[in-house]
Amino acid sequence: MSSAEQINLKIKEIEDEMARTQKNKATNQHMGLLKAKIAKLKRQLVDGPAGGGGGGKGDGFDVNKSGDARIGLVGFPSVGKSTLLQVMTGTFSEVAAYEFTTLTCIPGIIRHQGAKLQMLDLPGIIEGAKDGKGRGRQVIATARTCNVIVMVLDAAKPLTHKALIEHELEGFGMRLNKSPPDITYKKKDKGGVNIVVNRPLTKMTEETMRAICKEYRVISADFIIRCDPTTDEFIDVLEGNRVYIPCIYVMNKIDALSLEELELLDKVEHYCPISGNLKWNLEGLLEKVWQYCDMVRVYTKPKGQDPDWNDPVVLPRSKRTVEAFCNRIHRNMIKSFKHAIVWGVSAKHRPQTVGKDHILDDEDVVQIVKKV
Numbered sequence: 001m002s003s004a005e006q007i008n009l010k011i012k013e014i015e016d017e018m019a020r021t022q023k024n025k026a027t028n029q030h031m032g033l034l035k036a037k038i039a040k041l042k043r044q045l046v047d048g049p050a051g052g053g054g055g056g057k058g059d060g061f062d063v064n065k066s067g068d069a070r071i072g073l074v075g076f077p078s079v080g081k082s083t084l085l086q087v088m089t090g091t092f093s094e095v096a097a098y099e100f101t102t103l104t105c106i107p108g109i110i111r112h113q114g115a116k117l118q119m120l121d122l123p124g125i126i127e128g129a130k131d132g133k134g135r136g137r138q139v140i141a142t143a144r145t146c147n148v149i150v151m152v153l154d155a156a157k158p159l160t161h162k163a164l165i166e167h168e169l170e171g172f173g174m175r176l177n178k179s180p181p182d183i184t185y186k187k188k189d190k191g192g193v194n195i196v197v198n199r200p201l202t203k204m205t206e207e208t209m210r211a212i213c214k215e216y217r218v219i220s221a222d223f224i225i226r227c228d229p230t231t232d233e234f235i236d237v238l239e240g241n242r243v244y245i246p247c248i249y250v251m252n253k254i255d256a257l258s259l260e261e262l263e264l265l266d267k268v269e270h271y272c273p274i275s276g277n278l279k280w281n282l283e284g285l286l287e288k289v290w291q292y293c294d295m296v297r298v299y300t301k302p303k304g305q306d307p308d309w310n311d312p313v314v315l316p317r318s319k320r321t322v323e324a325f326c327n328r329i330h331r332n333m334i335k336s337f338k339h340a341i342v343w344g345v346s347a348k349h350r351p352q353t354v355g356k357d358h359i360l361d362d363e364d365v366v367q368i369v370k371k372v
């Protein structure tokens with residue numbers, strides 16, 4: 001038996017035990033520990049055999065990042081990923097009725113709202129992908145580097161497919177449409193485990209947190225808990241290495257559905273119905289992708305000239321300071337930065353003089369004044 005099979009067997013044993021255990025207050029801590037054990041085993045699977053050899057540590061495909069954001073097309077074989085890449089980006093990627101037509105990662109570029117979005121067509125994944133089956137590990141490792149996941153689903157197939165793919169991605173440390181739990185975690189050399197909780201815990205106890213720390217051999221650490229975490233979320237904090245990515249569920253091939261079937265899909269959150277090969281609702285999808293990228297466009301204004309409306313600097317909403325803007329224009333610009341003059345939503349006056357920490361908004365105009 002391979003080591004991956006052995007690990008899978010152990011995971012199965014623990015899952016069986018969890019299924020046998022009644023869920024109540026008394027078993028809560030025990031269940032938490034079992035979940036921690038599974039998380040540790042899953043990490044072993046993802047990291048692969050010690051010392052490398054087969055493929056290395058979750059390596060993705062070797063495609064350079066380019067553009068302002070990266071969008072990954074993920075899904076089972078033959079759901080229409082390559083068709084979608086072609087109609088969205090104009091880049092050729094082979095389309096065929098048989099499964100596993102695409103065997104590598106194919107990048108295309110979409111220009112939208114002045115931004116450049118890199119879209120990646122990926123091979124289909126199968127169940128057990130995260131455990132090293134097929135090219136799944138490479139696909140998921142690449143998906144982890146994306147700003148937005150577009151999960152492509154065949155609208156005529158059961159919705160359980162969505163849960164299966166989610167499970168694969170989750171097993172590789174991806175968290176879709178979730179935000180990280182509001183927990184500060186600092187390891188220390190001594191002093192024991194200190195947990196400061198500033199709101200009532202309803203989903204797990206402090207005792208369970210301590211037990212899970214012990215399972216992870218965390219002897220001394222400070223925690224500040226500002227949320228009401230589940231056991232899984234607490235384990236995520238200890239595991240680290242989680243990525244939180246927005247995801248759009250694209251229901252493709254809606255041309256094959258009746259109106260009644262289409263209406264049922266409306267209940268799925270974060271979803272977007274399309275037909276790739278009939279080019280239905282591609283505009284709607286692009287708008288949604290742009291929205292989920294959550295970026296702002298900032299226009300540069302050279303002194304005494306009009307702003308350059310054609311070529312905005314595109315920044316993630318989470319990093320939209322004047323300093324980030326400068327760094328995108330030139331690596332050394334911040335060294336000669338004196339102040340900036342800003343027009344637009346973020347400015348209190350028209351214009352406002354601001355420092356490098358000023359937070360910009362979508363469609364602001366910025367002029368940089370340099371030290372002399």
Ligand SMILES: Nc1nc2c(ncn2[C@@H]2O[C@H](COP(=O)(O)OP(=O)(O)OP(=O)(O)O)[C@@H](O)[C@H]2O)c(=O)[nH]1
Nearest residue numbers: 077078079080081082083096100101102124276277
């Ligand atoms: N009816 C219908 N068929 C579609 C649509 N989009 C794609 N197809 C067909 O679905 C089949 C698979 O399409 P691909 O684009 O190769 O799918 P893929 O997901 O890239 O497949 P793999 O690379 O093998 O994983 C082809 O026969 C396409 O013509 C659609 O919107 N409606």
Ligand SMILES: [K+]
Nearest residue numbers: 078096098101
């Ligand atoms: K195919």
Ligand SMILES: [Mg+2]
Nearest residue numbers: 081082101102
């Ligand atoms: Mg394909």
